[in-house]
Amino acid sequence: xxxxxxxxxxxxxxxxxxxxxxxxxxxxxxxxxxxxxxxxxxxxxxxxxxxxxxxxxxxxxxxxxxxxxxxxxxxxxxxxxxxxxxxxxxxxxxxxxxxxxxxxxxxxxxxxxxxxxxxxxxxxxxxxxxxxxxxxxxxxxxxxxxxxxxxxxxxxxxxxxxxxxxxxxxxxxxxxxxxxxxxxxxxxxxxxxxxxxxxxxxxxxxxxxxxxxxxxxxxxxxxxxxxxxxxxxxxxxxxxxxxxxxxxxxxxxxxxxxxxxxxxxxxxxxxxxxxxxxxxxxxxxxxxxxxxxxxxxxxxxxxxxxxxxxxxxxxxxxxxxxxxxxxxxxxxxxxxxxxxxxxxxxxxxxxxxxxxxxxxxxxxxxx
Numbered sequence: 073x074x075x076x077x078x079x080x081x082x083x084x085x086x087x088x089x090x091x092x093x094x095x096x097x098x099x100x101x102x103x104x105x106x107x108x109x110x111x112x113x114x115x116x117x118x119x120x121x122x123x124x125x126x127x128x129x130x131x132x133x134x135x136x137x138x139x140x141x142x143x144x145x146x147x148x149x150x151x152x153x154x155x156x157x158x159x160x161x162x163x164x165x166x167x168x169x170x171x172x173x174x175x176x177x178x179x180x181x182x183x184x185x186x187x188x189x190x191x192x193x194x195x196x197x198x199x200x201x202x203x204x205x206x207x208x209x210x211x212x213x214x215x216x217x218x219x220x221x222x223x224x225x226x227x228x229x230x231x232x233x234x235x236x237x238x239x240x241x242x243x244x245x246x247x248x249x250x251x252x253x254x255x256x257x258x259x260x261x262x263x264x265x266x267x268x269x270x271x272x273x274x275x276x277x278x279x280x281x282x283x284x285x286x287x288x289x290x291x292x293x294x295x296x297x298x299x300x301x302x303x304x305x306x307x308x309x310x311x312x313x314x315x316x317x318x319x320x321x322x323x324x325x326x327x328x329x330x331x332x333x334x335x336x337x338x339x340x341x342x343x344x345x346x347x348x349x350x351x352x353x354x355x356x357x358x359x360x361x362x363x364x365x366x367x368x369x370x371x372x373x374x375x376x377x378x379x380x381x382x383x384x385x386x387x388x389x390x391x392x393x394x395x396x397x398x399x400x401x402x403x404x405x406x407x408x409x410x411x412x413x414x415x416x417x418x419x420x421x422x423x424x425x426x427x428x429x430x431x432x433x434x435x436x437x438x439x
Contacts, residue, residue: 234277390433
């Protein structure tokens with residue numbers, strides 16, 4: 073199946089105004105995160121946390137300028153009334169040119185070219201896709217429901233369903249997923265790749281679920297409260313991760329590669345957008361980022377990433393919001409569990425509770 077990265081013209085908020093940015097058409101805005109929690113497009117290299125990785129980590133071989141020429145497709149004759157056709161573009165490292173979708177004999181990808189909506193990045197037809205030889209596609213307008221049919225396991229130690237007891241409190245065994253609460257009180261699954269904005273949702277602790285990313289600290293707290301729970305305090309979260317022996321990692325004091333989902337070789341934004349240019353860091357709410365292969369894992373898939381008391385995925389997979397009102401998430405995510413501290417000690421404080429991106433998740437605690 074051909075690789076189809078159907079990008080939308082995602083709209084970052086800059087200084088209170090909506091700016092539609094296409095590749096190469098917007099300068100890097102010098103704005104700070106607004107009160108609504110939109111992702112800051114500019115960031116200080118010294119304050120970048122695990123949710124916004126340092127571009128220096130990425131091998132320049134991934135961004136070979138020789139691969140960006142327009143040779144795979146014919147741009148056609150230049151038309152002064154159409155200055156966009158012929159602009160070089162790239163999809164997942166596959167080079168192409170911008171042209172009218174009606175004249176593209178390969179794959180057309182929206183959101184990567186200047187001009188009207190019919191001007192898209194045209195790349196050659198691919199045999200089996202471009203990701204490790206396998207086909208992959210993502211429609212950013214689709215709302216997949218990968219958690220349909222999953223139910224919470226019985227609680228352990230007198231705790232509610234999906235939870236285990238740690239000393240004097242209960243904690244979700246798995247990173248949280250969401251269900252939308254309808255007006256009649258019924259629950260329907262919520263797509264884990266979309267922010268639950270202006271929606272009443274309830275936190276669930278499910279084995280084998282795609283956990284919820286793209287969530288603000290405030291939304292995570294509300295989802296826990298809807299379930300009769302609360303966000304964990306920092307002390308509780310650390311106790312659950314480190315266990316009674318206060319180990320550095322959930323499984324012990326020595327890092328073991330592969331036990332947790334924490335070492336994806338390539339940042340998902342760099343892979344998806346095919347560049348390490350600064351503009352991609354304002355697009356970290358794109359729903360396709362957590363759908364790339366070898367990225368976000370289902371809860372419990374890394375069975376070795378288990379604490380002494382049976383809590384899964386406290387290290388890696390998704391950042392996890394705590395109850396800190398100033399804004400803290402812990403544990404790292406599927407690209408990094410090192411930059412802001414090793415394993416259980418990984419702590420990010422660069423964002424307030426209004427922040428969200430593809431890497432922000434949570435789990436709940438209860439008394």
